[in-house]
Amino acid sequence: MPAVKETIDQVKEIDLEKYKYGFETDIKSDKAPKGLSEDIVRFISAKKDEPEWMLEWRLDAYKRWLTMDEPDWAKLDYPKIDFNDIYFYSAPKSTPGPKSLDEVDPDLLETYKKLGIPLSEQAVLAGVEGAKIAVDAVFDSVSVVTTFREELAKSGIIFCSISEAIKEHPDLIKKYLGSVVPVTDNYYSTLNCAVFTDGSFVYIPKGVRCPMELSTYFRINEKNTGQFERTLIIAEEDTYVSYLEGCTAPMRDENQLHAAVVELVALENAEIKYSTVQNWYPGNKEGVGGIYNFVTKRGDCRGDNSKISWTQVETGSAITWKYPSCILRGDGSRGEFYSIAISNGYQQIDSGTKMIHLGKNTSSKVIAKGIAAGFSDNTYRGLISAHKKAKNARNFTQCDSLLIGDKCGAHTIPYIEAKNSSVIFEHEATTSKISDEQMFYCQQRGLNEEEAVALIVNGFVRDVLQHLPMEFMVETQKLINISLEGSVG
Amino acid sequence: MLEIRDLHVSVEDKEILKGVNLVIPKGEIHAIMGRNGSGKSTLSYVMAGKSGYEITKGEIILDGVNILDMEPNERASAGLFLAFQYPIEIPGVATMTFLKAAMNAQRKARGEEELSTPDFMREVKQAAKMLEIDNKMLKRALNVGFSGGEKKRAEILQMALLKPKMCVFDETDSGLDIDALRIVSQGVNALRDANRSMLVITHYQRLLNYIIPDVVHVFSNGKIVKSGDKSLALELEEKGYAQYDESAA
Numbered sequence: 001m002p003a004v005k006e007t008i009d010q011v012k013e014i015d016l017e018k019y020k021y022g023f024e025t026d027i028k029s030d031k032a033p034k035g036l037s038e039d040i041v042r043f044i045s046a047k048k049d050e051p052e053w054m055l056e057w058r059l060d061a062y063k064r065w066l067t068m069d070e071p072d073w074a075k076l077d078y079p080k081i082d083f084n085d086i087y088f089y090s091a092p093k094s095t096p097g098p099k100s101l102d103e104v105d106p107d108l109l110e111t112y113k114k115l116g117i118p119l120s121e122q123a124v125l126a127g128v129e130g131a132k133i134a135v136d137a138v139f140d141s142v143s144v145v146t147t148f149r150e151e152l153a154k155s156g157i158i159f160c161s162i163s164e165a166i167k168e169h170p171d172l173i174k175k176y177l178g179s180v181v182p183v184t185d186n187y188y189s190t191l192n193c194a195v196f197t198d199g200s201f202v203y204i205p206k207g208v209r210c211p212m213e214l215s216t217y218f219r220i221n222e223k224n225t226g227q228f229e230r231t232l233i234i235a236e237e238d239t240y241v242s243y244l245e246g247c248t249a250p251m252r253d254e255n256q257l258h259a260a261v262v263e264l265v266a267l268e269n270a271e272i273k274y275s276t277v278q279n280w281y282p283g284n285k286e287g288v289g290g291i292y293n294f295v296t297k298r299g300d301c302r303g304d305n306s307k308i309s310w311t312q313v314e315t316g317s318a319i320t321w322k323y324p325s326c327i328l329r330g331d332g333s334r335g336e337f338y339s340i341a342i343s344n345g346y347q348q349i350d351s352g353t354k355m356i357h358l359g360k361n362t363s364s365k366v367i368a369k370g371i372a373a374g375f376s377d378n379t380y381r382g383l384i385s386a387h388k389k390a391k392n393a394r395n396f397t398q399c400d401s402l403l404i405g406d407k408c409g410a411h412t413i414p415y416i417e418a419k420n421s422s423v424i425f426e427h428e429a430t431t432s433k434i435s436d437e438q439m440f441y442c443q444q445r446g447l448n449e450e451e452a453v454a455l456i457v458n459g460f461v462r463d464v465l466q467h468l469p470m471e472f473m474v475e476t477q478k479l480i481n482i483s484l485e486g487s488v489g
Numbered sequence: 490m491l492e493i494r495d496l497h498v499s500v501e502d503k504e505i506l507k508g509v510n511l512v513i514p515k516g517e518i519h520a521i522m523g524r525n526g527s528g529k530s531t532l533s534y535v536m537a538g539k540s541g542y543e544i545t546k547g548e549i550i551l552d553g554v555n556i557l558d559m560e561p562n563e564r565a566s567a568g569l570f571l572a573f574q575y576p577i578e579i580p581g582v583a584t585m586t587f588l589k590a591a592m593n594a595q596r597k598a599r600g601e602e603e604l605s606t607p608d609f610m611r612e613v614k615q616a617a618k619m620l621e622i623d624n625k626m627l628k629r630a631l632n633v634g635f636s637g638g639e640k641k642r643a644e645i646l647q648m649a650l651l652k653p654k655m656c657v658f659d660e661t662d663s664g665l666d667i668d669a670l671r672i673v674s675q676g677v678n679a680l681r682d683a684n685r686s687m688l689v690i691t692h693y694q695r696l697l698n699y700i701i702p703d704v705v706h707v708f709s710n711g712k713i714v715k716s717g718d719k720s721l722a723l724e725l726e727e728k729g730y731a732q733y734d735e736s737a738a
Contacts, residue, residue: 444537445565
């Protein structure tokens with residue numbers, strides 16, 4: 001692929017840029033016309049060969065979206081998004097839908113290989129039994145392949161693209177889609193309802209412990225293309241599933257929009273562990289380009305004693321607007337949120353969580369670590385609330401910010417609402433700087449400035465790192481080091 | 490071998506070091522004694538390259554190379570080690586992790602290969618045993634919640650593993666009880682070597698009962714005012730520093 005090679009060479013020449021995933025794949029794509037209208041919504045639905053009820057759902061969302069305003073309460077500063085300058089649908093031409101691995105365009109496989117994502121079942125099977133990871137790969141607007149489906153199906157687990165699920169499991173979709181994040185939840189989620197193109201669907205039947213990690217890798221390749229993915233995970237009674245999502249995009253001068261919706265449903269005694277390593281292109285050193293990441297992620301602990309745990313490592317995107325939340329509806333249910341958010345250059349992050357305590361004896365834990373370097377702004381925004389029926393609700397929140405240099409900002413905005421007197425909510429917050437003393441001490445032992453910063457930051461985020469699946473811990477540590485390159489001096 | 494030539498250092502236009510001259514040949518241990526505020530600690534920081542000090546004149550030469558233009562980490566890789574009076578806490582970084590990072594950073598800077606994990610573990614275990622450091626302490630975050638004695642032992646452990654050519658001990662005896670002092674001194678003595686020079690900076694003579702110096706220097710008002718053998722330390726303990734104030738002024 002000469003074009004890819006050329007791109008890589010170009011990328012290498014701009015040695016100021018450290019973004020490792022900034023290459024582009026030269027592949028023919030099938031696109032909708034630019035812009036957004038009812039016709040585009042119909043176009044997307046028709047492309048996906050969707051049933052009539054799904055199109056109605058989308059059109060309804062689109063009409064509602066037209067009446068809504070873009071939220072402006074976040075501590076983010078960006079020019080108004082022109083929704084008519086975006087392609088809402090782009091699919092690699094050779095891949096009309098997910099297929100078996102042998103049928104996937106080799107160029108696509110090569111792309112994922114370069115990203116370090118195992119799409120070959122053989123290669124993984126040859127390794128340790130316990131290390132298997134099933135992957136759903138989403139390229140621009142469509143899922144290109146989902147691995148290990150047959151093996152998972154043996155336990156009754158459904159792991160496929162959401163487009164397939166709409167056609168093959170309409171009852172589950174009708175029952176659960178939009179049941180956690182309502183159609184009109186917010187501006188971006190409503191937009192997503194109208195134009196979502198693909199994403200992953202997971203269903204864990206009663207009593208099953210998912211035998212391997214499930215993951216989805218999202219890749220935005222096309223220029224001016226928005227990615228609107230939709231993920232739905234349903235864990236029936238007495239189940240466990242661990243799910244990981246990763247995201248990357250090529251380096252481009254213009255901003256690209258990513259507005260996803262993720263819904264999790266945990267029934268009685270079910271546990272869902274959802275981890276994200278978000279490394280969308282953050283823009284260059286001057287703040288040009290980068291992904292606008294407006295994401296709605298919410299889990300519903302619908303059954304008693306259910307548990308949902310969010311772990312996120314946010315290092316990419318020019319703008320991040322993201323609050324993975326838990327509705328603790330079932331009695332004794334538990335929500336957890338562990339976050340590492342790193343901003344460098346001109347990145348802006350406004351991220352946090354919402355823990356909504358509705359049931360009795362519900363508990364939640366929030367550990368958020370924000371690291372700001374360069375000229376970036378890093379805000380933690382979190383809501384902890386207890387309904388008047390949420391007797392004995394408990395929350396512990398710890399929010400730590402670390403500043404590197406004196407041109408960046410860290411902000412902590414907690415909202416705490418307790419509507420009954422049996423609630424115990426604790427909130428701890430710290431803001432610190434890497435001290436000159438720490439730097440000198442590390443340097444005296446032989447570490448250079450960047451190595452010293454990386455070591456100190458890795459120590460700072462350790463409480464959160466240990467909640468990531470083993471396979472991704474090392475990768476994340478490396479990612480942290482790369483994200484902070486050029487942050488000192 | 491270390492040589493300091495006519496070193497003048499100022500902080501915010503105030504001259505702290507006023508012409509320090511010092512030669513420490515290979516394998517020797519020298520002690521610098523002086524009262525608080527005489528500039529002893531400044532000398533150790535300037536040697537290690539801490540920022541905030543203006544060097545107005547002079548040179549510090551380690552094995553024939555003037556190290557004053559080098560970054561602190563470059564000086565460390567060149568073989569200079571400073572045992573801190575107040576070792577710094579590194580939260581969340583296990584002592585073991587820190588040791589490995591430091592050793593490999595220095596090896597990398599010298600163009601050597603990284604240590605294998607088994608080799609690293611072997612070296613750490615050996616050195617830790619000598620300093621009566623248990624496994625639990627190695628797993629704790631470096632210096633976080635360490636007692637005074639643990640902090641100083643951790644410093645000597647780092648020194649043992651990094652194998653420097655020139656070691657500077659800044660008030661290493663401060664905050665140590667008698668048992669900790671014994672363990673730390675044993676550690677230092679075990680690291681005496683024909684190819685390693687040491688500079689012990691201290692306020693009290695006590696430490697020099699354990700670490701016997703070849704030469705003792707008296708530091709007053711920003712420079713060395715008298716040098717002699719180890720008996721000079723005893724004399725100082727008896728008569729105090731006041732007698733030198735005059736000659737320095």
